[in-house]
Amino acid sequence: NAGVTQTPKFQVLKTGQSMTLQCAQDMNHNSMYWYRQDPGMGLRLIYYSASEGTTDKGEVPNGYNVSRLNKREFSLRLESAAPSQTSVYFCASSEWQGRQPQHFGDGTRLSIL
């Protein structure tokens, strides 16, 4: 099993560009999450999906949109990237319905110039 797979692993964008981060899990988990990790800030929840077709805002949702395409896939979109969104983004999943991630992907390192 691959677990949680994120693409891409690295990306550099210019301010104002848009992009979508992809995430897929093969563990048949119900819940999926997007976090960002900044130095000295720990992990902060951007969006959460308890099940296919449902999404909820986390602590820092501004500037992001998400889509729970099906049970396996949960994508994160930056419509107009800003330097403040430079971060490492982690997708995660859990089998239970709650904001308690069990398995994380390898992360996407995103730099916005």
Next chain:
Amino acid sequence: GENVEQHPSTLSVQEGDSAVIKCTYSDSASNYFPWYKQELGKRPQLIIDIRSNVGEKKDQRIAVTLNKTAKHFSLHITETQPEDSAVYFCAASIDSRLAFGKGNQVVVIP
């Protein structure tokens, strides 16, 4: 909202010694307390968790203790090994909303 603090920010231990990391939380209604380990450049990994109806939980060399009265919980690592070197994050959950601490750097000196 819930506020989670971790102490100390950095901890150095000799290989074979024990390491203890303590976290405090603010909301007495929090009922779930996981710990995550993150090696440099890697993903966070859930290593152990405890619920509020339990005072202690062990898994091989790691254990977590919870003191609900004082609102703190601790991670104990015994017989530390170089592969235990990592950043450890604690978290506390209330109504399924998980708040993370900022992490502790643990360095195991061979």
